[in-house]
Amino acid sequence: MTSNRVPAGRMLAADCALPAPAGEYRIRSADGHWIHAEAYGPEGAPLVVLAHGWTCSIAFWAPVIHQLTAGHRVVAYDQRGHGRSDIPATATGYSTAKLADDLEAVLTRLVPAGERAVLAGHSMGGITIMAAADRDGVATRTAATVLISTGPGDLLTELKVVPAGIRSTRLRRFLHRRLLQSRLPLGSVNAVSKAMLKYGTMGPATPDARVEATARVVHACPTGVRYQWSRVLDELDVKQQLAGLAAPTIVVVGTHDRLTPPVHARRILAALPDPQGLLELPGIGHMAPVERPAEVAAEIRRAVKLAAEKAEKAEMTGSVTE
Numbered sequence: 001m002t003s004n005r006v007p008a009g010r011m012l013a014a015d016c017a018l019p020a021p022a023g024e025y026r027i028r029s030a031d032g033h034w035i036h037a038e039a040y041g042p043e044g045a046p047l048v049v050l051a052h053g054w055t056c057s058i059a060f061w062a063p064v065i066h067q068l069t070a071g072h073r074v075v076a077y078d079q080r081g082h083g084r085s086d087i088p089a090t091a092t093g094y095s096t097a098k099l100a101d102d103l104e105a106v107l108t109r110l111v112p113a114g115e116r117a118v119l120a121g122h123s124m125g126g127i128t129i130m131a132a133a134d135r136d137g138v139a140t141r142t143a144a145t146v147l148i149s150t151g152p153g154d155l156l157t158e159l160k161v162v163p164a165g166i167r168s169t170r171l172r173r174f175l176h177r178r179l180l181q182s183r184l185p186l187g188s189v190n191a192v193s194k195a196m197l198k199y200g201t202m203g204p205a206t207p208d209a210r211v212e213a214t215a216r217v218v219h220a221c222p223t224g225v226r227y228q229w230s231r232v233l234d235e236l237d238v239k240q241q242l243a244g245l246a247a248p249t250i251v252v253v254g255t256h257d258r259l260t261p262p263v264h265a266r267r268i269l270a271a272l273p274d275p276q277g278l279l280e281l282p283g284i285g286h287m288a289p290v291e292r293p294a295e296v297a298a299e300i301r302r303a304v305k306l307a308a309e310k311a312e313k314a315e316m317t318g319s320v321t322e
Contacts, residue, residue: 051103203256
């Protein structure tokens with residue numbers, strides 16, 4: 001496992017280190033798998049649940065958590081195989097249905113009875129929210145959602161990591177599959193690995209301290225876990241579930257996102273029952289929560305406000321009806 005110690009002479013952005021959690025939880029999913037979750041911020045404040053993406057962990061959300069904790073109760077959890085959650089013993093432990101199971105388990109445990117949370121998902125975390133849209137245990141605990149740098153399917157077709165000069169669709173798909181499904185360990189975080197990560201996942205103006213922080217999170221993901229989830233993403237199709245995502249939903253994407261380009265965001269928005277706008281961040285890559293945490297946090301706050309207004313309207317309508 002990659003060490004979390006920062007080598008001498010290399011600094012992380014200050015907000016990329018997690019604050020001390022207010023609570024830590026070990027949550028059992030439907031198949032018996034154990035999921036690690038942490039809570040930040042004051043109890044009783046509006047509740048936000050964060051789901052991270054492929055090869056990341058709770059630590060990826062640190063910049064956004066710092067932005068939100070003054071006025072929100074923030075719950076973040078490690079997707080199975082990542083961070084401090086258990087690694088599935090076999091390939092059957094990896095699927096979009098398992099992601100939905102885990103989210104449902106987290107919400108059932110940490111969202112108080114009768115309350116709802118705003119869900120925000122980045123990349124595979126957004127896929128998790130889409131995959132779980134038809135679960136009663138999720139829908140009844142969801143006030144609004146924010147889908148960040150994500151897509152519902154056809155990921156290999158739309159990838160833009162391979163240079164545009166390679167025009168053959170078949171060749172591009174082949175090269176992208178070989179790249180994403182590599183079983184090679186990522187090794188240590190160094191100048192070359194950071195440059196490669198920045199090219200593939202971040203905007204060209206991203207400061208080195210944020211590239212460093214992101215690289216350390218990504219390199220900590222076990223190689224086998226990275227490979228197993230890449231196979232799930234290769235065959236991803238949760239487009240049908242979008243029609244069941246009834247909560248008010250905001251979509252966020254970077255214009256420089258090579259992994260889930262803006263075409264996915266527009267398709268998601270067009271399929272949503274209650275779309276609440278698309279924020280396109282100029283020059284930003286796939287890692288928007290690290291690259292532009294203030295803007296991402298602002299959209300999460302907007303989702304909290306939308307949910308409160310919707311609840312107030314429903315309460316007023318109910319009072320009039322009575």
